[in-house]
Amino acid sequence: MMRNDEALTVDEVATILQVGRNTVYALKDKGEINSYKVGRKLRFTYADVQSYIARSKTAHGTDTREPLVQDRERFVICGQDIILDVLSNYVAQTGVESLRAYIGSYDALTDLYKDRVQVASSHLWDGETGEYNVPFVKKLLPSVPVVVVNLVYRMQGFYVAKGNPKGLFSWEDLLKSGVRLVNREKGAGSRVLLDERIRLLGAEPSSIEGYGVETQSHIAVASMVARGRGDVAVGSEKIARQVEGIDFVPLQKERYDLVVKRENFDTRPVRSMMGILESGMLREEFAALGGYDTSDMGRIMWIG
Template sequence: MKAEEISLTPQEVADILKITKNTVYELIKRGELPAYRVGRKIRVDLQDVEAYKRHGKNIEITPDPGIASCRTLPLNPRGYRPEETVSYQQGLVICGQDVILDILTRHLERHPNGVHAFRHYVGSFTGLLALYQGKAHMAAIHLWDGDTGIYNIPFVRRLLPGIPAIIVHLAYRMQGFYLAKDNPKNIKEWKDLTRPDVCFINREKGCGTRVLLDEQLRRLGLDRRLITGYEKEELSHLGVASTVARGEADVGLGNEKAGLQVRGLEFLPLHKERYELVIKKEDMEKPHTHAVIEILQSEAFKKEVQGLGDYDLTETGRIVAEV
């Protein structure tokens, strides 16, 4: 059988690369290793594993120090190394971590007015900062304001001062607790995080999940200093889920999609969030921006995302605000 006809499970990939299965999930999440779903199972083509190994050994990167740049991932990650640096001028840079953006960038390359797109895998605050500093063209965010209950609009106004922007809806996602199987600590609500017998694993400052947690703690009058593990951080939903699955924490906060990729976890839904794309208004008439909007509103894009499950696409592609 040819390499392109052989599909592997994450565990088989881990055995080939001599890494842990959780590391394989991280590579897939960051877009370094192409993968796809068959039902609820993740599969990786053998040819992609071989390409990852081959290029990891042979590619040399010599970025131009004279051009402002940021760490990003290209649309087609075959041959990509995490050390690679690409500049704002080399293609469209989209900030955000969700797999929905991988689908968007793939469709964008096939669109008549599309361009080569690069992914910058950062949280919401960092993405908006990159947009403000001219290091990115678009930023996907999920930032909840506890005073108003509104997503994203208040933060865009504060973090893009003087820059008119458009907010386009991507999807609704569910945030909740990652818990050990059968929830042995009987963790059910936010205040349970402050119990002395509960160990928590946190996300990094500035990401949407961390903002949701801190806003909920503030709103409920809960002291974060009482949360064991509050200062320990992971940089992705999968990293948090993996920490709980390994028994190094009792609970973490993240989205439902990532939690379903890790065995031995239960997911307790707590909060429905808006995941949305921020674009500078001055870029709205550019062909690639028109292409992005057309893709988000297309049935082909929605069907592909819907096939992943766990996304509510009721408003996908709708311009929800001009800030």
């Protein structure tokens, strides 16, 4: 587990938050994340980054606050993958004020239900049906007409130390004695996938060492495995390519979708977003990076 006083660089903070370097500098300049300097190098403590994440989640998680957006011409895209930052920037270039909220899939859908965001990203797997997203949309947005649009497909699997010394190749292997898990926070798509797989195995989560160790973001759990503070974590393939000292064990292809209320689907911001998805420019940019299957980008997967 990372120490609270552990020093992080701008790049490490950007990766944890899944934002660009300029966003980190902006958060520092606005006083939203504390920082300090070692010589001429800017540094952040892990505790201060986690404090910022916790404040952000609180700001998006209470029932008493006003909706984030009053004007439909302002536009909030909710989710944690860096592809959403790029999409938001493209939307902003069309003249729409495009904003970002960095929270997990479960909370994103509840914020969409409460009109706090206009677009929720989701990669929630339902173990009963084997489907992604639609079963959760039906439960978390009851009687709300929505459109589900594909963004990308990603591969989910295990982050393990180089060489996979514990021999972890399947969900059942998590139940081996002596395996230490590093978990994601409640509501994250990877956490829901893990919980569903454990449930289908008929196992108790408490039987897995480290199940209660919760960490924000794919990069944070991957880094903890790389540093030997856990044996395994669940996350996406893309992040595994960015962290030295780990291997990736592919287990399940996930569908990463965008969810929009039907009443907003014909507004200028959503039309701008759909135009970008259908144009191919975002598809080309991320297909070249690897770790993303963009074959269905912009395709309507479900209308409810």
